[in-house]
Amino acid sequence: MHRVQLHYTLSRDAGDALIRNxxxxxxxxxxxxxxxxxxxxxxxxxxxxxxxxxxxxxxxxxxxxxxxxxxxxxxxxxxxxxxxxxxxxxxxxxxxxxxxxxxxxxxxxxxxFDEHAHVLTLYASHDDALVALRAHAAAQSDADAPLHLDIRFTGSVDAIRALNEGRCTLAGFHTVEQPAAPSLTARTYKPLLQPGLHKIIGFARRTQGLIVAPGNPLGLASLADVARTGARFVNRPLGSGTRVLLDDLLAQAGLDVQHIAGYTRDEPSHTAVAQAVAAGTADVGMGIELAARARGLGFVPLLQERYHLACLKASLDQPATQALRTLLQTPAWHAQMATLAGYTPLHCGEVLAMSRVLPWWRFARKKDGARAGNTPGSARNKP
Missing domain, CATH: 1.10.10.10 (Winged helix-like DNA-binding domain superfamily/Winged helix DNA-binding domain)
Incomplete structure (x- = not known):
């Protein structure tokens, strides 16, 4: 059987034919x-x-x-x-x-061919607010410098690795508020982010919790309840921020992964977790509130977390990054984010001190008044 392959041509004068052969x-x-x-x-x-x-x-x-x-x-x-x-x-x-x-x-x-337009590549942990942001940016067609977001959803860990390997300009990841130094969160992200090399841009606070069937028929209020009832759980993949969060919460509750029926089953996004619960193939999963509400499901909030955007210091002043930061700080975007269930704008577009949002980094003030950080490879600045 002969197959058809499509081609297209870029030209100042390509003619009026829609397709040519x-x-x-x-x-x-x-x-x-x-x-x-x-x-x-x-x-x-x-x-x-x-x-x-x-x-x-x-x-x-x-x-x-x-x-x-x-x-x-x-x-x-x-x-x-x-x-x-x-x-x-x-x-x-x-x-x-x-x-x-x-x-x-x-x-x-x-x-x-628009010399004023910006395209910004962003690898990010799955987030519905970013989907809304992409549409919001695209709708600003009358802007002097239009911004187009090229978003690839992947796990938080893979997103930061993509940033470090030069495959994107920004990486989206999320952590609990004030993650503890010995936590899995700290052990996961600390080797990937370095003070002086990376910058953190604020984005949002969002609610994570248990996505359950309407009315929460199993009466689940915690991960301990999930373990006790043997509820069928659906997880997120290794490398995702929600998987890191779950493992931290299980450790805090003194639960082993073997106590969670379905721990090894995973879905690629919050949306997919919610769909599994809606379809009845799972009883519960970890996810964001918006994914649950969008499908008429129940939601049990467990904690508030921060969603961060990371970039290399060298790209912070690039026109595309500046255009995004400007957009993030507009009242119109803040108002739109506030309509998303479980989301609150938080230092949106602001460059934040890494020690403020990722407090496992500690910075001591030298006697001469200069700042010293515990950056990797610095023998004199140990944590």
């Missing part, structure tokens, strides 16, 4: 002009080019495209005529979809 164009020219030479003149190509191209297509497609009778003009073969017919039929049937795709591509590439 040189083979049907050549076949149409031969049918109209009755010769290879006539088709070549009509297309502005050389005889040799058209002849060679048709022969290559005959070999690739496994059929004769052009036939000649003695003393007669060149004609399309039955196979060539069917190919031309099929192309016309496909374009006629798919014209609306092709036009929509064409318009979407042109809009997308218009950003690349």
């Amino acid at each position: 040189p083979l049907p164009e050549m076949l149409q020219a031969v049918a109209e002009h009755g010769s290879i030479s006539g088709a070549a003149r009509a297309l502005g190509l050389s005889y040799r080019h058209v002849w060679g191209a048709l022969k290559r297509w005959e070999e690739q497609l496994g059929g004769e495209l052009i036939v000649w009778g003695k003393g007669q003009a060149a004609q399309l073969s039955a196979f060539g005529s069917k190919l031309l017919w099929a192309e016309r039929q496909a374009q006629a049937r798919l014209a609306p979809q092709i036009a929509a795709l064409h318009a979407d591509l042109e809009r997308a590439f218009a950003v690349a």
